[in-house]
Amino acid sequence: MxxxxxxxxxxxxxxxxxxxxxxxxxxxxxxxxxxxxxxxxxxxxxxxxxxxxxxxxxxxxxxxxxxxxxxxxxxxxxxxxxxxxxxxxxxxxxxxxxxxxxxxxxxxxxxxxxxxxxxxxxxxxxxxxxxxxxxxxxxxxxxxxxxxxxxxxxxxxxxxxxxxxxxxxxxxxxxxxxxxxxxxxxxxxxxxxxxxxxxxxxxxxxxxxxxxxxxxxESNGEKVKAKDLIRNFLTNYPLMVIILADTGRTLVNMLMSALAGYYYKYIAEDMGLFPLHLFITACAAVLGAYFAKFIGKKLQAKMSCVILFAGITVFLVLGRVFYQNVPVFMFCLSMVQFCVGGLQALTVVLYSDTIVYGEWKTGKNTASFIMGMIVVPSKISQILKGLIIASALAAAGFVAGAAPTPELQVGIANAYIIFPATGALIASLLILFGFRLNSKKVAEMQQEIDERKCTSAVKTEQIK
CATH class of the missing domain: 1.20.1250.20 (MFS general substrate transporter like domains)
Known part of the structure; x- marks a missing residue:
């Protein structure tokens, strides 16, 4: 214990x-x-x-x-x-x-x-x-x-x-x-x-x-080798699912951060509101992370992530509908960050569940290797962010410093809202239908792993 x-x-x-x-x-x-x-x-x-x-x-x-x-x-x-x-x-x-x-x-x-x-x-x-x-x-x-x-x-x-x-x-x-x-x-x-x-x-x-x-x-000379890491990754389908889904969360966060300044400069046309936006949305993310423990205990981590990703999609769509109304838009983006803050906490739980699955499947504990995969979504999102922003601004006819046109405002709103909303919706569906682990299954697999270790330890003692 x-x-x-x-x-x-x-x-x-x-x-x-x-x-x-x-x-x-x-x-x-x-x-x-x-x-x-x-x-x-x-x-x-x-x-x-x-x-x-x-x-x-x-x-x-x-x-x-x-x-x-x-x-x-x-x-x-x-x-x-x-x-x-x-x-x-x-x-x-x-x-x-x-x-x-x-x-x-x-x-x-x-x-x-x-x-x-x-x-x-x-x-x-x-x-x-x-x-x-x-x-x-x-x-x-x-x-x-x-x-x-x-x-x-x-x-x-x-x-x-x-x-x-x-x-x-x-x-x-x-x-x-x-x-x-x-x-x-x-x-x-x-x-x-x-x-x-x-x-x-x-x-x-x-x-x-x-x-x-x-x-x-305690180890009896047993070591984790490179081939064990590769095997664990290739057979760990829940890990692949959560990496893809988590890319949706990191993409939302990066696009929100990168395009907020464009929104207040070219759509709201009031950069004085930008610091207030940063403060309010950051506070909302803190609250989301705090309440994650209550949401997660009530609904379990998997369903909590599904609902929070769906919440991001809903509030982003509302933000697109009311993007010219700055107070309503700021409220919608604050709720998005509330969901992002909750996901930031709860997706780690899903990564840790895949550690148990990997050990149950392969017999090797590769905990640090799997937790290290948390950085992969941010690297993927970093590449996607640059492509999305550059393409969307070019398509909208963006010229630095020029007076905003209606086409430019719509283009910025679409880049700010549509791509993150699509990513969040896909992530919600991936976890709902693709991530088949839950707390009960994880507990059962952990019990089986512990029993294997006890049996192995007994055999080792008998040989000695």
Whole structure:
């Protein structure tokens, strides 16, 4: 039997995600602006930096789960050890992502190295962090509690950063008479919060995972190999379904973020409302993550995800109907973010269910590898986002700075609403008809796995 969740875990698990999301918010919101307007790199070098770092990060992230799964357990355990050794590497390297040292070429190389090394380390740490959820949980209710807390801290970081981050970078640059240094210090502060938060996760999970010595005694030399990971992935159809469905959620989130500014500039024609929109929708996502634990317990994770995806579709369609009415549109988008916040918590539960299915099917536990697959939808959505936005704006005759035409307004509204709504509807149907696991089936499979292990242990003792 697993150790019950402590009160500390139930209340504060997710503080590490606050620091992590502060870093990601800094990167998403400020990195391009830093390269072009603060560090003043030529556009050719900016394109090279973003292309190289994006490609390398995508490749590295795909292997992060496999590395955590296959590397020999370290002193503090197979998963928790990464929370201790990786964050300091991130702290030492993330700051160089927001720096300009030497000539343009030299500085670009330093920025690329800072980006690649920091992301390699934080990918390993975050895969380990999300892998703690199935490790700590004894049942679906435990998973929902932990993922709901993660979602809350995740979205609280977005609210906090939207009002504190950019002004702090500008203030520090002004006070130190060096605009670049302001951004470097902000990056360092965000990375420091990441280190503190993950250390808190490391401490509050003490005693929940076997140490290196305990694993050595219990494993009898059995190791997970690359062929086990490949076999687990290829035979794990529920994992494939949730990856496709989760792409719908990440696509909704990315398009909402990328096109909100276009809506307020070219449709509402009032950029003063843009910060209010960001604040209200971020708060709605926090509430969605908080209430996910109640919705999930009432309906179970699978049906909760089906309903929340359907809710996204309904509110997006309403937003398209009333897109010229700014208050109604803002309300609809807030409800969309409420659903997204809930999904952010509950889809993790479905990923963790596929761990049990994979072990039941293949006899090998590849938990970290499967939880590492959580990054795949965001990588797919990143590519789709660029294609959708560029195509929709071109089709609508977009010209930067030109007066908005009715055709342009309709084109932006369609890109903002129709594509995400379609993705959410497909995701809802995929989970409803394609994801055939539920809490009862998962519990039965886990019981069968435990019985196999007991039988194997008895046979091993008899041979000895």
């Amino acid at each position: 697993k150790k019950p969740l402590s009160k500390t875990l139930k209340r504060f698990y997710g503080v590490g995600d606050f620091g992590f999301c502060m870093m990601t918010a800094a990167e998403l919101s400020l990195f391009m602006l830093f390269l072009t307007d603060v560090a003043k790199f030529p556009l050719g070098i900016v394109a090279a930096i973003t292309t190289i770092t994006g490609a390398v990060d995508a490749i590295i992230s795909l292997f992060s789960g496999a590395i955590v799964n296959m590397v020999k357990p370290m002193k503090w355990g197979k998963i928790r050890s990464w929370l201790l050794i990786c964050p300091p590497i991130v702290l030492m390297t993330f700051i160089f992502q927001f720096s300009k040292i030497g000539s343009d070429i030299t500085a670009a190389v330093i920025v690329c190295l800072g980006f690649i090394i920091s992301h390699a380390a934080w990918n390993l740490a975050t895969v380990a962090n999300v892998s703690l959820v199935p490790m700590l949980s004894s049942n679906e209710d435990d998973k929902i509690i932990l993922t709901s807390r993660r979602g809350m801290f995740n979205n609280l970081a977005k609210v906090f950063f939207s009002y504190i981050g950019p002004p702090l970078a500008i203030y520090l640059g002004f006070a130190l008479h060096n605009e670049v240094t302001g951004y470097t210090i902000l990056a360092g502060l965000c990375a420091l919060l990441f280190c503190i938060g993950y250390f808190a996760h490391f401490k509050m999970t003490e005693g929940y995972e076997p140490t290196q010595e305990e694993i050595r005694k």
